[in-house]
Amino acid sequence: MGMAACQEESPTTLDADLLPKEPITIEIELPWEDFASDLEVFGGYGAPWELGTGVVANAFAGILDARTLVRFAAYPSVHQVRDTTGTTRPDSSLTFVGGRVVAFFDTIASITNGPVTLGLGATQTRWDKRTVTWMAAVDTLNDLTLWPQPGAGPVNSIGTTVWDPVEGDSAWFELDSVQVEAWADTADASRGARIELLTENTRLQVSRVVLRLDTRPSSNPDTLVVLSVQRDEISFVYDPFPEPPANGIRIGGVPAWRTVLNVKIPTHLDGPAELCVAVGGCPMELEPLQLNYAAITLKSARGEQAFQPTDSVGLDVRQVLRRDALPKAPLGESLTGLLGQRVGPDAFGVHAGTDIEIPITAFVRNLLRDHDGVTNPTKTLALLSVFEPISIAYASFHGPGDENGPVLRLIVTVGRAMELP
Amino acid sequence: MKQFVQSLVLALVISLVTTPSGAQSLFNAAGMGLPIEAIDGRARALGNLGIGLWGSGLLPGDPAAAGMFIAPTAVIVGQPSWVDYDHESGNSGSIRGNRFPLLGVGYPAFSGMFTVSLSSFLDQHYKSQRSSQLYLRGEESEVTDLFEQDGSIGSLNLGYSRPLGTSAALGFNFGRYTGSVLRRLERDFGTVSLPETLESYQTSSRWTYSGTSLTGGMAVNLGGVARVAASVTWSGDLNATASDENQGMDRSFSMPMQYRLGTSIVLAPGLMITASAVQADWADIEGDLDTPTTVGSTSNIGVGVELSRASLFGLAVPIRFGYRTGKLPFSLGSSVATERILSAGLGLSFSEVEDIVLGGADLAIERGRRSDSVLREEFWRATISLRVSGY
DSSP states (O other): OTTTTOSOBOOEESOGGGSOOOOEEEEEEEEHHHHEEEEEEEEEESOGGGGSOEEEEEEETTTEEEEEEEEEOOOOSOEEEEOTTSOEEEEOOEEEEEEEEEEEEOTTTOBOSSOEEEEEEEEOSOOOTTTOOSSEEEEETTEEEEOSBTTTBOEEEEEEEEEOTTTOSEEEEEEEHHHHHHTTOTTOTTOOEEEEEOSSSEEEEEEEEEEEEEEEETTOTTOOEEEEEEEEEEEEEEESOOOOOSSOEEEETTTEEEEEEEEEOOSEEOOOHHHHHHHTSSSEEOOGGGEEEEEEEEEEEOOOGGGOOSSOEEEEEEEESOGGGTTSOOEEEESSOSSOEEEOGGGGTTTTTOEEEEEOHHHHHHHHHTOTTOSSOEEEEEEEESSSSOOSOEEEEOOTTSTTSOEEEEEEEEOOOOOOO | OHHHHHHHHHHHHHHHHSOOOOOOOGGGGSTTOEEOOOOOHHHHHTTOOSSSOSSOOOOTTOGGGGGGSOSOEEEEEEEEEEEEEEETTSOEEEEEEEEEEEEEEEEEETTEEEEEEEEEEEEOOEEEEEEEEEEETTEEEEEEEEEEEEEEEEEEEEEEEEEETTTEEEEEEEEEEEEEEEEEEEEEOTTOOSSSOOOOEEEEEEEEEEOEEEEEEEEEEETTTEEEEEEEEEEOOEEEEEOTTOSSOOEEEOOOOEEEEEEEEEEETTEEEEEEEEEEEOGGGGGGOSSOOEEOEEEEEEEEEEETTOEETTEEOOEEEEEEEEEOSEESSSSOOEEEEEEEEEEEEEEEETTEEEEEEEEEEEEEEEEOSSEEEEEEEEEEEEEEEOO
């Protein structure tokens, strides 16, 4: 009997009067100057090759040109082929008689109004995928090699093709055996394909490029076998490179942008009046457990049209552990979780001016808990994209200085002193 | 003596490993809580209020009784209960909980008995909740305030009792109120629609109780067929001291004088009846309570009968029946809350020498009802006490 009753079921009284007086929950909005300072935008995090995809554009939004550079892996040296007797055996004497470069496009991330014309050329200048830019083919330590023509040129033109998004997600360029042979030498640092867009005011995202080789095996010369060669390296170059915003907040892009700001959390609240009345006077010391919610609220802005996001942007917030070491300062753990705060692309287009809240409740609570008597403890936060880099597009927000500037939204609950009956 | 020490250790271990919390009534929320009498299973079964019983030697309310049986003694009492409640609002439900209302040890010295006991006094544990509407971002959202009061008031008693001749005894208990109460409020924002779940708001306050009581009593055996006992308890103020980090204030509550009178009469061999009464006027505490509470005077009476010749497997298994009725000091409604209990029980003797039980257990089952103008509770309550004695 004693065991049966060991599991407690506590009574729940039915009279609300037996509870302490109801606590007050209020929302407080702190303007920029009351919670933040020293906004700076830093760029240069990551490089286009880290995306593993390409971008092609031609006077997109009137300004943006972008070209994709690809190197293919070594051609296959052996292949299982069915010979004239019907027996399948390895054939190491393959003859490549032609082929085609197939480019696949991300139809959602691409911006086009219809069929577009694309051009393929073979690069002639040694280039480095990690450092290649619109102007420089190589930009490593003690080695700066400019393209003879800005924009990864010149190239040996291979051909053009038309891609109609309605018909599929890929376009291809036919290759002759001479070009196939030219790209077979993996020791040649100048080898590579440059894909460009010839139709103006269009921007496409190249998700994948494959080289398909028409192969004649020696064991069955009457048959053509198509072998695929994956790309070995891919990058893209673009122009112009966006200038840092004068007074705005920029997040994302490639190389990626980060916005850094100092945040000072008020340890005492001087209002609003409702709060002061409830607690019997202000200033009121803000206790960590009284803070239910804290979020930096940014107002989205329409950035440069050429770099408008076409997909959701994941916003992240991390603490900057050493501001004096910026732009290479170490960052703390994410305050927004694995996927960050997702923002749809329309927030930077037709719905510009949308309030975007990035919750930082745990961070602010910890700051209040650890302030050690320091009034308004200050920490540095970095606003960045969850993955860097993630896209050529970047997110733009209004900076401080006007009514559209960032605000800190707090939800605070304050209870009256609890007394015995 | 060795057997006594072993039994005592066993009793202490049992008390330490068993969950010592819970609650047994919604009336815990009224005023300063629900009184819990520190009496054993035998007294419970007999409807006795803890005074004037043959054989029950370690009851804080009957300090003289210890002087009637000069032998090392220990007792521990456990008390689970199951309660169904019905509120005037239409809400009903059930609760259950455990209590250990008494742990006592007595040891003879200086021609008398020294006793130490830890006893329950007031149970204060309860939970409650309230829903509110909150306007955030122009939308109405429901939030829930969850309140829990967890605590109780006990008493640590040091006593001495000694016989006066062969048929009377005098005793007293010096008591210190102990215990604490934690009042904790949490606001749960539920599914308020924001980019991140709102952290709940929590606040709590703790008070520690202290105070002094003194109980004096006398017991007289009349010709071997009756015992009459009486006691009076004086209490100083019950002080509640807020912990340093509290927002709450220190408080002080007036405790009533408590008067007890009880008797046991052997009508025939193996047949004993008992009657007892307790009176305490809690009116003075009303001015100390900030929350409007109906405060009454507790006048309780109990009667019972014991058939001690019953046996099982050669061991004496006394059978008991009882009834008690009375008033509770605090109620939730406008009228004074009352309590009525029918009880039954039996005793088991594990070790007995010359009609003296050296080791035994007493079991009581009670079926009772508490009610005031807004709440009615019907409950089953079991009381199990283990008692060991030795020389």
